[in-house]
Amino acid sequence: MIYRSLFPRDVLSELDRLQRELQQTFHFSPSIRGIARGGFPAMNVGGTPQSVEIYAFAPGIDPATLEVQIEKGVLTVAGERKLPPAAEAATVHIDERFAGRFRRVVTLPDDVDANAVDARYRDGVLRISIARRQSAQPRRINIQ
């Protein structure tokens, strides 16, 4: 016999609870601007003691049309992805790729140097490397 609760919980609220628990398990702490997963371009952020590295997965875009801006500790990547329109007589069977204008925003750590930024585009990935300020880098202190 299959056990059934007398008062089954609503499926959606169960999913909500599951998501909350997952977030707690994996320590996702969404920033004030949210995590906006599934946005375009997809982004990976990482860091070393010397720099902060941001990878934006934006394939098939002319790098000259990409707008990268740092203002008040916030990095913005914006642009437009234009896809060739399908011919009139053609049938579109699957349409999943992103098209149109996009803008994504990343809050940077306090110790980055907005004047030491390096951005390159390769294989459809925009890599932005921002150096951390010298004074903020860990230093070994000699004990006399």
Add this chain to the structure above:
Amino acid sequence: MSDTTPVKKQSVADDAALLPPVDVIEDASGITLYADLPGVPKDRLHLQIEADTLTIEGEIDLEMPGGMEASHAEVSLPRYRRVFTLSKELDASKVTAEFSEGVLKLSIPKAEHAQPRKIEVRVT
């Protein structure tokens, strides 16, 4: 059928992969498929057609400084994979592919005999 040799099959197909987004457009001459595979260099893209199965695979290769720690990752696996079943009227031997800046364009023409022909109906 018996298989006693404890050989561990280590193929790429066993690893978890991301599903790349695609566009598939069909016109009278054939099917055009576009796939987004950002981060995959040309030599890490693998295309395969076996019988009527088309497999698109690519490995992501990013330049990363040593000792980097990820703090937020949306692209969390190092490879893409997607498999399609082709239909009979497509000519798998004449597939052409272009790959640039992370976008793959595959053109799969229809076999000669499957291309639309205008059939005249005579009324007598």
